[in-house]
Amino acid sequence: MVIDSRAKLNGKREKATKMVETKRIKLHIFLPSGRKVWTAVGSDGDHLLNVSQPYCSCRDFHFRYLTDKDEECYHLLALKMAFRSKKYDTIEFQDEEYVFFIRGLLEEIPHEK
Numbered sequence: 348m349v350i351d352s353r354a355k356l357n358g359k360r361e362k363a364t365k366m367v368e369t370k371r372i373k374l375h376i377f378l379p380s381g382r383k384v385w386t387a388v389g390s391d392g393d394h395l396l397n398v399s400q401p402y403c404s405c406r407d408f409h410f411r412y413l414t415d416k417d418e419e420c421y422h423l424l425a426l427k428m429a430f431r432s433k434k435y436d437t438i439e440f441q442d443e444e445y446v447f448f449i450r451g452l453l454e455e456i457p458h459e460k
């Protein structure tokens with residue numbers, strides 16, 4: 348199954364590269380605290396990202412990462428690539444907006460029925 352997983356990885360890299368090239372990785376900085384929130388603007392909404400956890404709020408991550416430990420979604424891969432090449436948008440917010448911002452993002456997380 349080596350070929351299969353390699354093809355899968357290439358597909359993921361391709362998607363991640365495209366995402367970085369089109370500047371769909373965003374860094375939101377909340378001021379004055381300097382708190383940082385990363386998101387990826389996907390085809391099915393915005394996704395909340397956290398590399399150190401690692402965590403992504405997309406469906407792929409929820410259903411796959413949690414069952415297969417070394418599976419990371421292409422958003423996380425894109426974030427790492429964007430960070431390395433500094434190809435991301437930085438948007439500044441006020442700290443008061445933080446809760447509304449996070450709440451808005453979390454509403455897009457797929458819920459299990």
Ligand SMILES: [Zn+2]
Pocket residue numbers: 394403404405406407408420421422423
């Ligand atoms: Zn994701």
